[in-house]
Every structure is written in C-alpha cells, then in structure tokens.
Amino acid sequence: MKERAIVRFSILIFWTFFWGLSVADKIIPDVHNLWVGKDFFALFVKFFGSLGLKNPIFATSALAVVSALEVINFVFYLLAIINFSKKKGNIAEKWFFRAVFASMILFSLFSIADQVFGDRFQLLEHGLFWLILIASWFLFKYVTNSEDHAISFKNSRSFKFTVLIGFVLTIITSISIVDFSNKTFSNVDSPVTGEEVASGVFKFNFPFLADKLVWEKTINTFKDNHPELKINYIYTGPSELNSKKKTHLLLYVFTEKNK
Structure with missing residues (x-):
C-alpha cells in the first residue's frame, strides 16, 4: 500500500470510529461491563434548566436532533471508507x-450551544475538533503524490518483531483491563459506605462508575442503617478535593439525632 493511501485510510478510520462510538454512546448511556456511557439526557436537562427551560421536551428534542445529525455523520464516513x-x-x-x-x-x-450554556471547556474541545476537521480534509485532499513510496512489510524482521511485541502488549493490557473491570464493576450498583469525619457529618467517596442510582441507594442504605439519625443537609464537595483521588463525587451528609 502506498504511503498516501495509508494516511488517507487512517484518517477515514479515525473519524468513522469517532462518530460510530459517539452514536453508540447515545444508544447505550448506562454503565456496562467494559463500557461507561454518558447520560446525555440528564446533561441536556441541566443545560436547558440553567436557561429556565425546565420542560423535558426541550432536552428531548435537542438530543434527538443531535443524535440524528451524528448518525448522518457516521453514515457519510462509513460510505467514504467503504x-x-x-x-x-x-x-x-x-x-x-x-x-x-x-x-x-x-x-x-455545539460551539454555539457551549457559549449559550456557558460551558467553556466544551467550547475549547469542540473548537479544536473543528480545526482538526479542516486539517484532516487538507491532508486527505492535498497530501502530495510525489515520492509516494510503496510500503511493504513482507519478510521484514523488524515488522515481525514489532507485531510480536504489539501482540504481547495487547494481551497483557487486555487481561489487565478485564481484571480491573471484574474487580470494580460492582461499583455500578453497590451503595457507598460513609465515613464520619465530624460529629454528625458523614463523607461519601463515590467511585467513577457510580451514577444517580448508586447515589439513591447509598442514601437509602444510610437511612436504614442509621434510623436514629435525621438527614438535614446534603452537600457535594468541590472538585478540587478530588483532583488526586480516583473519586467521581464527594458527598457530605449532615445529620442530627432524632428527637
């Protein structure tokens, strides 16, 4: 295969998988074994709620339009690579x-929406992707044909050695990922145990895989285990406290004795 063809094929592979996985993320928003989806509906509800549009029809409509556009993108890239x-x-x-x-x-x-909703980090990310798209098109379209050498790996000792090393590293990495997933997947539906850090104040470190269902189960379990306590306030800790921990959410529960 020629060098130019390899570059063009790599570009198509990247963007096809990019949009394909993005569509899959909309279809499978929940947490599954070896897959951590994102709840875009809850995110859209939050965004529109910040504008005072609390009717879920706004979030539903926006998510449907975005999902349809992403499917169209994926189909275009798929046809290109085929x-x-x-x-x-x-x-x-x-x-x-x-x-x-x-x-x-x-x-x-996306960038316009980021500005409307005030999400500066996503604005930067989407702006960078916009520029990368331009670069991808110019590289795909105008990469030079001069000195377009054919690349052959036949009977190459270095190629065989590279494949062997890559295969071994892939096996080791896959085993490690599967083992980690088996050990931590229980976090998906297991309640978190709280730690009393002060009188009547309990801290809960929610792991990365924990979602709103774990949050609800944790609070209900805490109430069942401590019937003598009454929950007054629930606060989420600032993200800065989690910067050096594998924690998705830091929760503080303020309680007092039942009278």
Missing part, C-alpha cells in the same frame, strides 16, 4: 467532503 476500500477514490473523496462539512456544521452548533 468506497475507499473498493478503490473508488473519487467517490470516497466526495463522501468524505460531505462528512467533513456535516461534522463542521455539527461542531459549529
């Missing part, structure tokens, strides 16, 4: 341009 694999370079280039243009529109909408 045609490229069939060595239909001109057709693949047309589909890739449509995909890039559609992605630019979507990231532009």
Whole structure:
C-alpha cells in the first residue's frame, strides 16, 4: 500500500470510529461491563434548566436532533471508507467532503450551544475538533503524490518483531483491563459506605462508575442503617478535593439525632 493511501485510510478510520462510538454512546448511556456511557439526557436537562427551560421536551428534542445529525455523520464516513476500500477514490473523496462539512456544521452548533450554556471547556474541545476537521480534509485532499513510496512489510524482521511485541502488549493490557473491570464493576450498583469525619457529618467517596442510582441507594442504605439519625443537609464537595483521588463525587451528609 502506498504511503498516501495509508494516511488517507487512517484518517477515514479515525473519524468513522469517532462518530460510530459517539452514536453508540447515545444508544447505550448506562454503565456496562467494559463500557461507561454518558447520560446525555440528564446533561441536556441541566443545560436547558440553567436557561429556565425546565420542560423535558426541550432536552428531548435537542438530543434527538443531535443524535440524528451524528448518525448522518457516521453514515457519510462509513460510505467514504467503504468506497475507499473498493478503490473508488473519487467517490470516497466526495463522501468524505460531505462528512467533513456535516461534522463542521455539527461542531459549529455545539460551539454555539457551549457559549449559550456557558460551558467553556466544551467550547475549547469542540473548537479544536473543528480545526482538526479542516486539517484532516487538507491532508486527505492535498497530501502530495510525489515520492509516494510503496510500503511493504513482507519478510521484514523488524515488522515481525514489532507485531510480536504489539501482540504481547495487547494481551497483557487486555487481561489487565478485564481484571480491573471484574474487580470494580460492582461499583455500578453497590451503595457507598460513609465515613464520619465530624460529629454528625458523614463523607461519601463515590467511585467513577457510580451514577444517580448508586447515589439513591447509598442514601437509602444510610437511612436504614442509621434510623436514629435525621438527614438535614446534603452537600457535594468541590472538585478540587478530588483532583488526586480516583473519586467521581464527594458527598457530605449532615445529620442530627432524632428527637
């Protein structure tokens, strides 16, 4: 395979998987074994709620539109990579341009929404992706054909050694990931045990996989285990306190004795 073809194919692979996984994240928002989805509906409800639009129809409609646009993007990239694999370079280039243009529109909408909702971090991220799309198109379209050498790995000792090392590292990494997942997946639905840090004040360190269901189960379990206590306030700790810990959420529960 020629160097130019490898670069173009790599670009198509990246963006196809990027949008494919993004669509999958919308379809599977929950936490599963070896998969941690994001609850975009709750996020959209929060965003629109900050504008005073608390009716869930706004979040539902926005999420439906975004999901549809992402599916369209994914289909465009998929068609581009299919045609490229069939060595239909001109057709693949047309589909890739449509995909890039559609992605630019979507990231532009994301950036506008980030400014409206005041999410500066996401604004930076979406702006960078917009620039990367431009770079991807120019690299895909205008990468030079001069000195386009063919790359062959046949009978290459270094290639065989690299494949062997890569295979061993992949096996080791996969075993480590599966083992870690098996040990920590119980955090998905297990209540968190609190620690009394002051008189009547309990601290709960929620792990990364914990979601709102774990939060509810934790509070209910705490109330069942401490019937003599009455919960007065529940506060979430500032994110700065979690910077050096594998903690998703820091929760403080203020209680007093039942009278």
